[in-house]
Amino acid sequence: MLKNNxxxxxxxxxxxxxxxxxxxxxxxxxxxxxxxxxxxxxxxxTTIKExxxxxxxKIMNFCGTHEWTTTHYGLRNLIPPFLDMVPGPGCPVCVVxxxxxxxxxxxAREGVRIYTYGDSFRLRSAKSKSPASLQEVKANGDDxxxxxxxxxxxxxxxxxxxxxxxxxxxxxxxxxxxALALKGGMVPENLKFLNVARLTPPAMKYTIKLHQxxxxxxxxxxxxxxxxxxxxxxxxxxxxxxxxGLPTVVAGFEPIDVLMAVAQILLMIKENKPDVKIEYKRLVxxxxxxxAKKLIGEVFDKAYAAWRGIGFIPRSGLKLKGKFxxxxxxxxxxxxxxxxxxxxxxxxxxxxxxxxxxxxxxCRCGEVVTGIAKPTDCPLFMKGxxxxxxxxxxxxxxxxxxxIWARYGGKNSVGLEGG
Numbered sequence: 001m002l003k004n005n006x007x008x009x010x011x012x013x014x015x016x017x018x019x020x021x022x023x024x025x026x027x028x029x030x031x032x033x034x035x036x037x038x039x040x041x042x043x044x045x046t047t048i049k050e051x052x053x054x055x056x057x058k059i060m061n062f063c064g065t066h067e068w069t070t071t072h073y074g075l076r077n078l079i080p081p082f083l084d085m086v087p088g089p090g091c092p093v094c095v096v097x098x099x100x101x102x103x104x105x106x107x108a109r110e111g112v113r114i115y116t117y118g119d120s121f122r123l124r125s126a127k128s129k130s131p132a133s134l135q136e137v138k139a140n141g142d143d144x145x146x147x148x149x150x151x152x153x154x155x156x157x158x159x160x161x162x163x164x165x166x167x168x169x170x171x172x173x174x175x176x177x178x179a180l181a182l183k184g185g186m187v188p189e190n191l192k193f194l195n196v197a198r199l200t201p202p203a204m205k206y207t208i209k210l211h212q213x214x215x216x217x218x219x220x221x222x223x224x225x226x227x228x229x230x231x232x233x234x235x236x237x238x239x240x241x242x243x244x245g246l247p248t249v250v251a252g253f254e255p256i257d258v259l260m261a262v263a264q265i266l267l268m269i270k271e272n273k274p275d276v277k278i279e280y281k282r283l284v285x286x287x288x289x290x291x292a293k294k295l296i297g298e299v300f301d302k303a304y305a306a307w308r309g310i311g312f313i314p315r316s317g318l319k320l321k322g323k324f325x326x327x328x329x330x331x332x333x334x335x336x337x338x339x340x341x342x343x344x345x346x347x348x349x350x351x352x353x354x355x356x357x358x359x360x361x362x363c364r365c366g367e368v369v370t371g372i373a374k375p376t377d378c379p380l381f382m383k384g385x386x387x388x389x390x391x392x393x394x395x396x397x398x399x400x401x402x403x404i405w406a407r408y409g410g411k412n413s414v415g416l417e418g419g
Contacts, residue, residue, distance in 0.1 A: 027254035044266035064399025221265035233288025309366025
């Protein structure tokens with residue numbers, strides 16, 4: 001019997017019998033279990049294929065880290081070729097509209113200090129020619145500082161008093177740290193917050209609708225994001241089996257986690273019993289982190305928001321509430337208009353077209369993050385666009401599908417060790 005050792009506060013070991021076993025040994029360096037899961041996946045997938053007379057079974061890795069695990073560890077070599085695992089929109093850097101990159105570039109050139117994470121530092125605008133990124137702005141001598149967290153920016157901005165902006169990207173995992181600092185009165189007057197935080201379930205709804213209305217090969221199952229679900233809870237994904245009949249598994253990020261999720265999804269398809277399962281039980285609860293969710297609700301309201309290469313998605317963004325907006329919102333403070341649906345031709349998923357300056361010419365990132373295209377389908381992939389010279393947003397981040405495929409997509413090894 002395998003169970004979490006709840007007496008270990010780090011949750012990095014498991015108790016098997018009387019033995020403490022590191023998580024890595026169970027979920028990463030475990031070739032024998034991987035091969036057993038391979039047999040199970042092959043068996044279930046073949047049964048489904050023969051019963052439904054289909055050529056392909058499509059499962060979506062919503063989260064960029066799941067796509068990283070799948071590709072880095074060569075997990076596609078362990079599953080049947082007709083089982084198509086596609087990336088989804090779970091890369092927070094990839095979906096930041098070019099409009100907001102233009103905004104922080106403009107502010108930096110006007111002398112405002114910009115705080116940013118490492119990935120968004122390299123994110124390029126599709127409209128500006130040069131400088132087109134915060135990296136280029138910094139190279140020109142403007143004031144851009146890389147930080148690991150919002151609290152780092154808070155502490156640094158308190159020390160100098162200069163007008164500053166934090167480039168606030170992220171999903172539900174990151175947002176509680178923003179809300180905590182803002183609600184706790186930690187943020188100084190000179191630091192403003194440029195909010196590009198996004199919510200993941202609405203993007204999943206959009207992606208399903210997009211596939212349905214374009215008559216594309218339907219998605220048959222979802223591997224839901226584990227980190228996000230530590231905050232939201234698995235309950236946020238309940239709409240997938242209830243409204244769409246899609247088996248969903250909230251999974252961890254080791255290779256065994258992903259293979260177990262695939263096997264669970266296929267079993268639900270085989271038995272025609274769609275549900276939400278939590279594979280990542282060592283961290284995810286059904287209702288999530290109630291304190292973090294309450295905190296987010298006290299500081300932010302859900303809002304209509306733009307996703308790069310996709311368009312506006314209802315209730316997929318977060319807007320600062322009342323006094324927090326008045327005091328901390330960067331666009332308001334500097335008199336810059338926010339992006340609105342008027343810049344998009346948007347009615348519903350079938351006709352949603354992104355802002356004309358959202359992606360570089362010929363870039364297919366909008367289709368990659370919705371599982372319509374593979375990174376290798378893009379004409380820029382490893383030609384004009386590479387990890388060393390990222391042109392499109394999906395090549396920038398370590399969670400971007402194009403970056404992942406460029407770095408690890410050519411590997412043929414399974415990538416698991418141990419017996």
